[in-house]
Amino acid sequence: MKANCWIGKQDVRVETVADPKLLNERDAIVRVTSTAICGSDLHLYDGFVPTMESGDVLGHEFMGEIIEVGRGVQNLQKGDRVVVPFPIACGSCFTCQRGLFSVCENSNPNAWMAEKLWGHSPAGLFGYSHLLGGFAGGQAEYVRVPFADVGPLKIPEHLTDDQVLFLSDIFPTGYMGAEMCNIQPGDTIAVWGCGPVGQFAMKSAFLLGAERVIGIDRFPERLRMARERVGAETINYEEANPLPELKEMTGGRGPDACIDAVGMEAHTPGFVGAYDRAKQALMLETDRPNALREAIMACRNGGTVSVIGVYGGFIDKFPMGSMMNRSITIRTGQCHVHRYLKPLLERIQNGEIDPSFVITHHMPLSQAPEGYAMFKDKQDECIKVVLKPH
Ligand SMILES: [Zn+2]
Numbered sequence: 001m002k003a004n005c006w007i008g009k010q011d012v013r014v015e016t017v018a019d020p021k022l023l024n025e026r027d028a029i030v031r032v033t034s035t036a037i038c039g040s041d042l043h044l045y046d047g048f049v050p051t052m053e054s055g056d057v058l059g060h061e062f063m064g065e066i067i068e069v070g071r072g073v074q075n076l077q078k079g080d081r082v083v084v085p086f087p088i089a090c091g092s093c094f095t096c097q098r099g100l101f102s103v104c105e106n107s108n109p110n111a112w113m114a115e116k117l118w119g120h121s122p123a124g125l126f127g128y129s130h131l132l133g134g135f136a137g138g139q140a141e142y143v144r145v146p147f148a149d150v151g152p153l154k155i156p157e158h159l160t161d162d163q164v165l166f167l168s169d170i171f172p173t174g175y176m177g178a179e180m181c182n183i184q185p186g187d188t189i190a191v192w193g194c195g196p197v198g199q200f201a202m203k204s205a206f207l208l209g210a211e212r213v214i215g216i217d218r219f220p221e222r223l224r225m226a227r228e229r230v231g232a233e234t235i236n237y238e239e240a241n242p243l244p245e246l247k248e249m250t251g252g253r254g255p256d257a258c259i260d261a262v263g264m265e266a267h268t269p270g271f272v273g274a275y276d277r278a279k280q281a282l283m284l285e286t287d288r289p290n291a292l293r294e295a296i297m298a299c300r301n302g303g304t305v306s307v308i309g310v311y312g313g314f315i316d317k318f319p320m321g322s323m324m325n326r327s328i329t330i331r332t333g334q335c336h337v338h339r340y341l342k343p344l345l346e347r348i349q350n351g352e353i354d355p356s357f358v359i360t361h362h363m364p365l366s367q368a369p370e371g372y373a374m375f376k377d378k379q380d381e382c383i384k385v386v387l388k389p390h
């Protein structure tokens with residue numbers, strides 16, 4: 001089959017690889033009909049996630065048709081149309097039973113690698129390094145789905161791929177980011193990053209009752225999408241410093257909650273940005289956390305900072321004093337996608353949201369390398385790319 005493979009830093013290629021096979025009785029094989037390139041794929045693309053190997057199949061946002069199931073999968077049949085969550089979860093361990101699917105204790109065969117870096121291992125993820133299981137991803141014609149009796153969600157025929165594909169990651173991720181803010185009526189929520197996850201975080205903040213939502217970015221097309229499609233107010237941080245601006249917009253108090261939808265490769269103007277780039281290049285810090293720093297500094301006293309942007313390792317100049325002295329709560333996590341699938345599918349069916357609004361480009365899988373380059377450089381006002389393998 002054809003699959004989009006990671007070859008090296010800023011080098012992905014569509015290559016012919018072996019077709020996936022059932023390895024365990026709870027596996028299924030999915031024929032991929034739609035798959036997307038995610039902002040977190042850019043961290044792999046840019047070489048910031050360790051333990052990638054040349055030839056690894058990328059992609060963790062995908063959906064398609066079940067073509068084969070193992071003996072242990074009773075709830076799916078050949079021909080079912082499914083969306084697959086990006087974390088792989090067994091459904092029965094200590095954490096899965098508590099709904100914490102992205103930290104499943106049974107799905108990362110390379111847990112020892114993650115334990116070295118992070119103390120304990122989270123769940124295995126599709127197409128996201130050997131540290132997180134070494135599972136082949138879904139930017140491919142076919143993919144093996146482990147624990148297929150737990151993850152995949154059956155999709156009603158009348159919904160299109162574009163409407164439901166993002167249940168695999170970015171819609172639940174944005175939603176969980178807003179949910180972690182514990183939004184109360186009247187709240188103002190600020191969101192760093194108006195990429196696709198940021199758009200869903202902003203939209204979800206409104207769905208959960210926020211009165212005002214403020215998006216922060218530097219790309220005019222993303223800020224426009226935030227205003228026109230989500231109804232947010234916006235700050236272009238290249239034109240105005242978000243900290244005084246947010247104070248001004250909130251009567252001096254600051255937003256009730258702040259969401260970091262940027263993560264480890266924050267773009268930062270000026271000295272601090274140069275400092276982070278230099279330290280990252282020298283391997284003295286792994287992540288460039290400026291969105292997180294600003295989110296903490298901007299948040300009102302006693303407010304919440306919700307972190308859904310991806311971080312890999314260690315950060316520098318973390319404003320712990322601001323957090324501690326001002327009673328800030330931090331909440332974070334890779335999204336526990338499984339628990340959001342049904343409620344968010346319902347919101348799509350009810351017409352409360354049509355997640356396809358973030359899509360700017362459709363391309364055949366064969367053009368994945370062009371898609372990555374375009375998304376990375378934000379060419380052609382690219383916000384979200386959907387790849388079609390067939
Ligand atoms: Zn993703």
Ligand SMILES: [Zn+2]
Nearest residue numbers: 090093096104
């Ligand atoms: Zn589990």
